[in-house]
Amino acid sequence: MPTTAHRVTTTPHVRGPGLLVPAALVVLLAIGVVTLGPSWFVADARRAVTAGVQALAAPWPGAVHRAQVEAVANVLLFVPVGALAALALRRSGPVLPMALGAGASVLVELAQTALPGRVPDLVDVATNTTGAVLGVVLATVCLAVRRRLRDRRPRRWVLSALVAAPLLVVGLAGCSSGGGVLTAEHGHVEEGEELSAFADVPAITRLDDALRRAVQDAAREAAADGVELHVSSGWRSAAYQQSLFDAAVERYGSPEAAREWVLGPEESSHVTGDAVDIGPTDAMSWLTQHGSDHGLCQTYANEMWHFELAVEPGGQCPAAATDPAAG
Ligand SMILES: [Zn+2]
Secondary structure, rough: OOHHHHHHHHOOOOOOOOOHHHHHHHHHHHHHHHHHHOOOHHHHHHHHHHHHHHHHHHOOOOOOOOHHHHHHHHHHHHHHHHHHHHHHHOOOOOOOHHHHHHHHHHHHHHHOOOOOOOOOHHHHHOOOOOOOOHHHHHHHHHHHHHHHHOOHHHHHHHHHHHHHHHHHHHHHHHHHHHOOOOOOHOOOOOOOEEEEOOOOOHHHHOOOOHHHHHHHHHHOOOHOOOOOEEEEEEEOOHHHHHHHHHHHHHHOOOHHHHHHOOOOOOOOOOOOOOOEEEEEEHHHHHHHHHHHHHHHHHEEEEOEEEEEOOOOOOOOOOOOOOOOOOO
């Protein structure tokens, strides 16, 4: 009755999790830190990665558009997720691992909604899912090749390569450059430029609906008074806000001094889409006089360009706080 021997001999090809578990932990930890870590770190990491992807694409100018750089980084981030899921679930076929990858990216975005200063983004879900699907495809192809070769040896090698390669690319990308990359996708407005209140760019379209309508109504009314009312800054991504804050810390010498002018991504109402900066100067004055008709009020005494919805239309604006830090 060699039952023990029998059990062992019938399942010689079923192996333990091997490298899968530590590899999965590393990947999940990396993604957790990159997506949900402290915002200063996330902003730095994202800037480094996007700059790195740009540097990698430098030999082929035009191959990767500036606006696509973050998308590429988001794709790469989830390749290991798809690859690991496909390897762990290799008997179930490619659909379930792909669904898990998509689910993981949705979970990450949902988790970000719980964090202050983070903006969940359907584009992120799409790019992350693309990465997961790519990973599943890669792993499935490798498994098929391995099955063809009927060689057990390359398994660990293939697995390690699958996990290491995308991480290596992202890591190298992060190390190879530190310059910031801010695009219109971040709500960035070029120095000295101003936007129409009706522009079809994230700085305007990602504003709170009520605020955007109020600013557009005000812009129409100002135009009728002969005043061109523009938006010099509207919605900003957390990364963009962080870079503004970092620059202010450098300029004013300390985070405390910087906060009198620029708040961090957790606090700024630009990141939540609840604030606009108005220009030029005559538009600021016009809006100070007429903004309350649309519920728009100057909220900081030291920033005559910064307006938020603060009262019912036609109401009386409350006294402005001295500065953002005091507010
Ligand atoms: Zn502002």
